[in-house]
Amino acid sequence: MRDERLFALFEPIDSLPGIGPKLRPVFERLVDGETVWDVLLHLPEKWLDRRVKASFEELVSGEVATVQGEVHSYKAPYSDRAPHRIQLFDGTGFLTLTFFRADPRWLQGQFPIGKERIVSGVVGEFQGERQMSHPDYIIDPAKPERPPAVEPIYGLTAGLSNKRFHNAAVAALDHVPDDLPEWLRSDLLAERCWPSFKTALIGLHAPDIYDEARFAKCRERLAYDEALARETVFAFARLSRSQKDAPPLRSDSQPLNEVAKCLPYKMTSAQIRAVKEISEDLEQPHPMRRMLQGDVGAGKTLVAILAAVKAVNAGYQAAFMAPTEVLARQQFDSVASLLEPLGYQVAALTGRDKGASREGTLIGLADGSIQIVAGTQALFQQGVHFRKLGLIIVDEQHRFGVMDRMRLASKATAPHMLVMSATPIPRTLAQAVHGDLDISILDEKPEGRQPIETRIISDTRIDEVIDAVGRASARNERVFWVCPRVDADDDDSSAIQRSRMLQEQLNVPVGLVHGRMRGEDKDLALEQFRTGQTRILVATTVIEVGVDVPDATIIVIERAEGFGLAQLHQLRGRVGRGQKKSYCILLYRPPLGDLAKERLETLRRTEDGFEIAEADFRLRGPGDLLGVRQSGAVDYRVVDLAAHADLIPVARTDARYAIEGDPGLTGERGKALSLLRELLSPLVRERQ
Template sequence: MRPSLLDPLFAPITSFSGIGPKIAALIARAIGRENADETRAVDLILQPPHRIIDRRNQPGIAHSPEHSIVTLKLHVDRHLPPPRGKSNVPYRVFAHDETDEIALTFFHARQNWLEKALPVGETVLVSGKVEWFNGRASMVHPDHMALEKDAGAFPLVEPVYPLTAGLSPKLLQRAIDSALAVMPDMPEWLDEAFLRKNGFDGFTGAVRRLHDPRDESDISADAPARRRLAYDELLAGQLSLALVRQRIRRLRGKPVRGDGSIRERLQAALPFKLTASQSKAISEILTDMDSSDRMLRLLQGDVGSGKTAVALFAMAACAEAGGQAVLMAPTEILAQQHFATIEALAQKADLTIELLTGRTKGKEREAALSRIASGEARIIVGTHALFQESVNYHDLLLAVVDEQHRFGVHQRLRLTAKGSAPHMLVMTATPIPRTLVLAAFGDMDVSRLTEKPSGRQPIKTVTIELERIGDIVARLRDAISNGRKAYWICPLVEDSELSDLMSAEQRHAYLAAEFGSLADVVHGRMSSAEKDRAMQDFKSGKTRILVATTVIEVGVDVPDASIMVIEHAERFGLAQLHQLRGRVGRGSEASSCILLYKAPLSETARARLSIMRESDDGFRIAEEDLRLRGEGELLGTRQSGTPGFRLVDLQAHGDLLEAARDDARYILQKDAALAGERGQALRNLLYIWRRDEAIRLLQAG
């Protein structure tokens, strides 16, 4: 049960005056909550402003620069309402100060309201943008107006929050003020000495300071209030991961001790020699699984570094020990691809392998479930369908989760509660910097694959301006006549009036005019069957150019595709560009990646493209991506539904992450059930940051 102290913070935002379902939906969108019904007061108080408007600049009318926000002290001279029936003519109020005159302009305004707000003969304060026309100053719809005697209520420094179409700054500010008004005083969950050392306020004080900035330094990542709340967010994350891990450790794993026979047959069947880092990773995994402490290991490796082969050896060891292993992929295309890759090798090693996805239906599904329950199926590949209630395992020893940079860590860790407590291996193709591994996974053991398998050709990367597209088409014509295949990636699915980006459908039409039926298209809006057909035609060589959106970034293995064209490359992040580039260079042919960009480039885009040209080291690229874009983008949190950070900036708060990890460890050593005084306060912290799933684990014992 959530402590009653927190009830005001978990009031729905529709309980505040003036916020109905429509406004609530706009606020939810603006602050990054997916569901308006689940948006609470706590989400508003944890929404940081991203800049300030400083209304302290009072230069006088004559000295007000064009388009700048100023505050003016004015004497109101006269009102000029529009003629009757002319609602398209604005209402004007004329005023002056000692330097000049100004017209305050209002559209569709109510006369009685304006006469009360700006009485003739009174001195008033107004703030807004000044425009100059033919030497005369005007201000359209001032942001704030107040009589001189009410100047105390006039906001001279104003926080600015992210907005969405249809939501006014005033409405959002009013909602945030309502949430702040109901915020209770919290018992302190941070150590007294730590607070003093860092100059941190209490939680309530820090929240109030966050929303009441006095100057630019108050909204920087280094501001004490921001750092205090960022630390809370990191501690909530580290503590919940540590609780999940504690729970996993408490469920004893089964030691996996195979005799090596299946692995020997696999080794003989492999068409390549394992790299040194693959061998090292296999050894680390087997050592972990040889214990009754459950393995929880992250296998990081660039696209094409051979993660699946490593996982296969781990799964083979489980089969040798008489048990089963599952390999779970995020999409059906990827699950089918893993199955195709593994099946050929598994047959040579006498390993029974099963595919189970949402598409496995009827008798075929019943037969598969029966083989899984009896233990006949040793390795089971599939999507999240692997963990539905109807699936029973004979003896599940290992769960391999291919995350492809879509982390739903808590859900994945929960899934291992099925049946016995299997060991767990999480594979990711995003080379994540260490700080991000810590933030997303807690203190997980990590194996890294740093080499490409032998025989892989380097990929030549070039940047070309979009205007030279004719040259690219000519080069493609030569390449295709020599039997080669190419991907062409576009950022959008269909044409949009709002964007000058080339859509996949538009580019496909252009290329089909040049190459006829050799050009095809695949994108996320197509049905699974249509996508499969397009991929199959490309794989078989029936088509030679595949125009695609980034759906091909995750999975899709066509070894003889050797050209990758990425249109509007300046619009993609580094990690994404690197992932896409990794789709070629998988066969024995030399491959190339052409980054088409539209000039002029921003500084960040130029830096990104030059890193892509210089390096194919995924780990260096990931570090640069973190520096240029921030962690939310790199983890793909927007797409994955994982909560990205709200107040943490890992570039600025990396030192706090280490401290939060150490603090979480210390807390659980001292009070594993969070039952003491500090433990109870920390439960509030977990609720506030929506990490209460970890509390339910505690209650489940």
């Protein structure tokens, strides 16, 4: 039950004055919620200083300013396109106010010659004159009304003005209780000079003075509240797992050594370290929840295979789950080719399996004769039963929802779980995104991996690129050609148009795969490309992750300037998987802006996914950090990862000690933390 002190915050949005049936859905769409508290969580993006300046001499072009002066003159427009011009004088100089298509009677009523007026708006300059076009405020100083000294400015949506939203936010502040206990440690409050919770909300939504340092402190305080709420949820998840019984998967190292001896290359030290960390987790009597994070080509699949081998030799089954049939079949091929010669029983289970084949796999899983299975969501469907499932390995985990993983986990009693991601995240932020998981990072690539030469080319030279693609195809090499969109009649850079053009110009079979195709059609197109029936595959970003074609030596990415760095890096990883020299061609449409140029140059300069992730984060911010929005990953409402990353480890340590010391949250601070969780933990989906 929710604490009654919070009832007012969770009242519906239309309980605020001025929000009726028409405005309610507009507010709900903007704040992505339905309550008064959601309004308060929609924080201002900036604040405008509306204090009256001493003179016109202080005005700076491009800035918002508030000034007072005497109406000196009024000039009517000389044409319909020209503005009305009103000059104010304050003893130090003139300011021209411009109004386009205004009612002259209204203007003369607002600006009588010889009268003082206060105006506030953006200052500009035209032909050497200071001017202000359509001021936000026009006020008679003889009256008590004044512009707000500080005006919060919010992100808005159609049908909602800044003034209306600000009025709602100020009204929402009255719903914040005055008697909420302090859930932060007193030493941390003093050290960081943070205000109280309610004072921080007031300081952002209804500040009485313009103080940028104060705004930052208020935002920082609320960001820490959110980080602490999230980390408290994670701390409980860890505590809960530590209290669950799971089968300790103990076996000696001999089976792992046998697999390693069969490899055509030497394992990296990062792989060896990850295998050791995972093995230690698997031997514990509580469920492992570990993420294996590695760059493209870092060898995550091998580490996962060795984890599966350990589980099997401890007497349990292991299941690989991939988001698509193509990836699941690919995974099956990798596992089977390595382990079946050593006597392991491996199977695949996807939606494609029907009849006797499917029935045989289901029987093998149920009686335990199949030790390792690779599949899609078909693994957690009704009718699929495991004899002794001990380890679940989830590939490209961000493509699965929380419930998908839970459904597969329900096929066993407290199974161990390893999740894998090929999307590097800046090291400083990995725990912020995956705070409930232990993390193993593969930051090396196996020896012999071919470097990929990346070239940045204007699409005005596309004919040269097409000729190079034709020569590669003639050498029996495979070529990916990535387009930013599926179809657009007026744009050759769409996948359907480009595939037709390449087929006509090169006179070779060209495959096509995009997100609108049925699953079986996509699988067929990829299979034909892999086997060489088509040597050129035109695709959208559906081939971004996991598609493994060793004969692919060239990937062309059209309109590369429009993609995120992380996504470009993932796409580039589709080549360079064989023994031949590989190339990534980034085609851009000129002119190329400075930011886009810097991003593409970063990709050309390095293949280090973690360095690229850091650059992507610095240049584009956290919104595109993961290429795709991950379930429960970047769902902060207050925390700005670029500004507040240093708060995450502090909150994690704080939460861990608080929960370990008071797991029932029955103490004074524990009860306060319970309130914080009620306020902010609904934004976090607990991942067991």
